[in-house]
Amino acid sequence: xxxxxxxxxxxxxxxxxxxxxxxxxxxxxxxxxxxxxxxxxxxxxxxxxxxxxxxxxxxxxxxxxxxxxxxxxxxxxxxxxxxxxxxxxxxxx
Numbered sequence: 001x002x003x004x005x006x007x008x009x010x011x012x013x014x015x016x017x018x019x020x021x022x023x024x025x026x027x028x029x030x031x032x033x034x035x036x037x038x039x040x041x042x043x044x045x046x047x048x049x050x051x052x053x054x055x056x057x058x059x060x061x062x063x064x065x066x067x068x069x070x071x072x073x074x075x076x077x078x079x080x081x082x083x084x085x086x087x088x089x090x091x092x093x
Contacts, residue, residue, distance in 0.1 A: 020060045021051070027058040031067065 024035045027048070031038075041047025042056070048066035050058050 021053065021057040022060060022063070024056050024058070027063055030060075030063055 022030070024038050028035045028038055031048070038047060038050075042050060048058055049062040050056055
């Protein structure tokens with residue numbers, strides 16, 4: 001088996017065209033999500049950077065940068081802080 005170089009990074013997908021600006025539909029495919037999720041993220045100020053060129057577009061480099069920033073090595077429960085608060089309250093009794 002061939003080993004990958006230490007700084008190897010596989011591209012997310014190969015674009016079917018040379019235009020670096022992608023529609024929401026294309027961006028959703030690349031990020032393995034839905035157009036509705038992208039719209040929700042935009043309204044919440046989350047997700048990858050986007051541009052308004054008369055219609056919503058995403059630059060491929062922004063998608064890659066955002067995706068790299070989502071890399072996680074540890075799973076942390078979403079409401080972990082609540083269990084800590086409950087424990088502190090029970091300790092006060």
